Every structure is written in C-alpha cells, then in structure tokens.
Amino acid sequence: MAHDVLSLGQVRIHSGSATREEAMKEAADILEAAGAVTDAYFDAMRQREETVSTYMGNELAIPHGTNETKAAILDSALSVVRYDGGVDWGGEPVTFVVGIAGKGDEHLEILSQIAILFSDEDEIENLKRARTAEELFGMVSAAGV
Secondary structure: OOOOOOOHHHEEEEOOEEEHHHHHHHHHHHHHHOOOEOOOHHHHHHHHHHHOOOEEEOOEEOOOOOHHHHHHEOOOEEEEEEEEEEEEEOOEEEEEEEEEEOOOOHHHHHHHHHHHHOOOHHHHHHHHHOOOHHHHHHHHHHOOO
16 A cells, blocks of 8 residues: 555444444545545445445445545545444445545555455454454554555
C-alpha cells in the first residue's frame, strides 16, 4: 500500500448485532469521517448491494460503491467493524463488515489483501478473539492491509 488505508479510528467492535442497512451506513460513515468519501457513498453502497451481494463467505461482507459512483471517492480507505451479535446479510451470517473506498485501481489491491486474510479460518478465529479495537487493528495491520 502506498499509504495507510486503515487507522485505529476506523476499527470498531460491537457486542450486539445490526441490520445490513445499519452496517453499511456505519461503514460509509467511518469512510466519510476519514475523509475518503463524500456523503453520496452510502447510496453507492446500497446500489451495489441491490445488484450483487457483497457477502464474501467466511462471515465477511465487503460493502463498496459501484463503478458509476467513483466521484464519491476522494481517497483510499478501509473500515473494519466486528459485530459479535452478527449481521443478517441477505440470509448469510456476517461478523465482519469491511467497508472499502479505493481511488483508481487501489481497491483491487486492498480487496485481495482482505480476501487473503479472511480465507484463513484460524486467522478469522484470531480476529474474533480480539478483545479491543486496538487488538483488532493490530491484527489486520499485521496482515499487510
């Protein structure tokens, strides 16, 4: 990564659950607060989700905008939120919601790093055991994201 796309303030852990809509809104809000997207990005995420689910398997969803809404992206950034109560993602159980905003083609590189991290079941169990946002941030950062 050319620059850090993830900071501690963009990582959260919730003990409860959320709806898919709430989880996408939180992802978009974190990215907006980081200065990576405009307030139009949440709608872009919703459009993408209506076309194709961003559920990736292994309790992971990666909401992101559509190609048509690239103007809403100001910079590359990630948000990582763990919902211990789970999120019903169109019928699929999700624990981790990773919001992505990628300037240019950077989102492809970021997506591949996330995919590698979440393809390892032991790694996922470790991420689920992190007790604090700091711990979770450290694990994701250590994975080269």
